Amino acid sequence: MTAHPAVIGCIGGIDTSGGAGLARDAITVAGLHGQCWQVPTLVSQQSHQYHHATYALDCQVLAQALSILVDALPAAIKLGAIANDAQAQCILDQLTAIPATVPVIWDPVQISSAHGRLGQLSQSLINTLLTRCTLVTPNLPELGLLSGQSDSTLALSWLRANGPQYLLVKGGHAQHAQATDILYSPAHTWHFAGPRVPDIDMRGSGCITATAIACFMAKGYNCEDAVCLAKAVLSESYHTARPVAATQALAPAPHWPENADYFPVTQRNTALASSATGFGPLDQPYFGLYPVVDSIDWLQRVLAAGVSIAQLRIKATNPDILHQQVHQAVALGRKYQSQVFINDHWQLAIEAGAYGVHLGQDDLTTADLAAIANARLRLGVSTHGYAELCRVLPLMPSYIALGHVYPTSTKRMPSQPQGPARLAAYQALCGSIPTVAIGGIGPAQIPSVRAAGVHNVAVVSAITRAANPPAAIAQLQEALANVQRA
Numbered sequence: 313m314t315a316h317p318a319v320i321g322c323i324g325g326i327d328t329s330g331g332a333g334l335a336r337d338a339i340t341v342a343g344l345h346g347q348c349w350q351v352p353t354l355v356s357q358q359s360h361q362y363h364h365a366t367y368a369l370d371c372q373v374l375a376q377a378l379s380i381l382v383d384a385l386p387a388a389i390k391l392g393a394i395a396n397d398a399q400a401q402c403i404l405d406q407l408t409a410i411p412a413t414v415p416v417i418w419d420p421v422q423i424s425s426a427h428g429r430l431g432q433l434s435q436s437l438i439n440t441l442l443t444r445c446t447l448v449t450p451n452l453p454e455l456g457l458l459s460g461q462s463d464s465t466l467a468l469s470w471l472r473a474n475g476p477q478y479l480l481v482k483g484g485h486a487q488h489a490q491a492t493d494i495l496y497s498p499a500h501t502w503h504f505a506g507p508r509v510p511d512i513d514m515r516g517s518g519c520i521t522a523t524a525i526a527c528f529m530a531k532g533y534n535c536e537d538a539v540c541l542a543k544a545v546l547s548e549s550y551h552t553a554r555p556v557a558a559t560q561a562l563a564p565a566p567h568w569p570e571n572a573d574y575f576p577v578t579q580r581n582t583a584l585a586s587s588a589t590g591f592g593p594l595d596q597p598y599f600g601l602y603p604v605v606d607s608i609d610w611l612q613r614v615l616a617a618g619v620s621i622a623q624l625r626i627k628a629t630n631p632d633i634l635h636q637q638v639h640q641a642v643a644l645g646r647k648y649q650s651q652v653f654i655n656d657h658w659q660l661a662i663e664a665g666a667y668g669v670h671l672g673q674d675d676l677t678t679a680d681l682a683a684i685a686n687a688r689l690r691l692g693v694s695t696h697g698y699a700e701l702c703r704v705l706p707l708m709p710s711y712i713a714l715g716h717v718y719p720t721s722t723k724r725m726p727s728q729p730q731g732p733a734r735l736a737a738y739q740a741l742c743g744s745i746p747t748v749a750i751g752g753i754g755p756a757q758i759p760s761v762r763a764a765g766v767h768n769v770a771v772v773s774a775i776t777r778a779a780n781p782p783a784a785i786a787q788l789q790e791a792l793a794n795v796q797r798a
């Protein structure tokens with residue numbers, strides 16, 4: 313029996329042409345394996361090119377229809393066009409009946425893509441509605457309408473100060489070669505860039521984006537990963553849309569995004585320095601067991617057990633001792649002819665002539681990637697989801713770590729465990745770049761990691777907290793050999 317699809321609640325306008333609004337929302341939800349209910353706020357009489365009239369639903373009828381909120385509690389809500397203040401207040405009142413944890417994604421459309429006005433909200437109702445939203449997704453003109461500021465810099469700072477936790481400013485209206493959407497989150501500013509498809513005026517692109525984000529958040533993706541996936545959906549929609557009128561095009565129903573060509577290139581806060589020379593390839597791209605250890609003593613023990621790759625991961629220590637340990641690690645790697653990576657300390661790794669360095673997402677911002685590439689060191693990087701993965705794929709690192717797959721007690725993780733299904737999806741996006749799974753992996757998890765298409769596993773506690781570490785290494789090697797044979 314298959315799991316129940318996630319329920320998305322869609323509240324917005326009916327576009328009589330079917331290009332946008334609730335019809336587009338329903339097509340999007342169905343394509344992304346969800347199920348939706350729909351509550352209309354208005355009927356917008358329009359063709360693909362022309363908007364004729366808007367008829368707002370009576371608030372009493374709207375309130376009645378919104379009782380579906382408790383009858384079929386949604387996993388996420390997508391809000392679209394709202395005709396007037398009374399409707400906005402009615403929606404707000406009804407939303408109090410459901411847990412505050414249900415994400416609300418508002419596409420604040422007030423002008424349709426067939427060029428007609430759908431609604432008019434006062435600043436005070438906009439402000440109140442924003443307090444119940446998790447994410448609001450204005451394009452550049454809507455940024456001004458939402459904030460009441462015509463200057464886009466002022467509009468942006470107003471929305472960041474007064475808006476919801478997440479703000480996605482869509483760049484579709486800007487005339488650049490890349491269509492870049494910018495997500496302002498509490499921790500970071502993410503850029504999602506995809507090639508602009510020239511000469512296509514696709515109907516319902518805002519509906520597709522916000523509804524797809526709602527679908528992905530309903531399935532438990534965090535906001536940046538949901539936006540990344542939605543951008544891939546939108547990009548594929550643009551590439552497969554068919555003309556329906558003079559300049560207008562309609563996208564087919566989307567499907568779950570898997571094609572790497574449609575995923576955006578992401579940037580977190582600042583652009584990463586791209587390296588002219590690239591990073592050295594691994595000598596053994598199928599390296600199997602990858603112990604990650606925190607001392608020279610442990611490194612010696614795992615290398616003596618015959619692993620072809622290992623990592624020295626030392627967090628806090630005196631700089632002189634660290635210097636000595638990194639040099640010792642490099643010497644041990646040479647002695648055992650093993651690929652020894654140094655975690656974090658990239659300057660020391662370059663100085664000591666290490667085989668490679670492993671960097672996390674935060675380290676990537678501060679490390680001199682060109683210096684690492686020029687020194688011909690290999691580079692391994694950590695990722696924890698789509699947005700981070702799309703940030704590092706253009707670097708073509710020597711390997712990409714996909715974590716954390718299962719719950720781990722070795723490190724306090726800010727993200728949720730990914731699980732083997734997501735692991736398979738990330739693996740597919742990595743193409744020819746070697747990958748390694750990390751987080752909560754022992755012999756019992758190796759078959760599902762391999763079934764996800766990942767050949768290599770990085771482990772900490774399965775070795776360092778084992779009662780008999782040499783036996784644990786042998787057991788892990790045996791489990792890997794069994795799945796490679798199968």
Ligand SMILES: Cc1ncc(COP(=O)(O)OP(=O)(O)O)c(N)n1
Pocket residue numbers: 602604623625655656670671672673675692693694713714715723748750770
């Ligand atoms: C193989 C591998 N994968 C992931 C990590 C984690 O690296 P990072 O995100 O930099 O976190 P710290 O290890 O520095 O805490 C890793 N070390 N190795």
Ligand SMILES: Cc1nc(C(=O)O)sc1CCOP(=O)(O)O
Pocket residue numbers: 694695696714715716717719720721722723750751752753770771772773774
């Ligand atoms: C150091 C580390 N990095 C992770 C990531 O996901 O980036 S998970 C992790 C800890 C892995 O330890 P164990 O094998 O004991 O679960």
Ligand SMILES: [Mg+2]
Pocket residue numbers: 655656670671672675
């Ligand atoms: Mg690190």
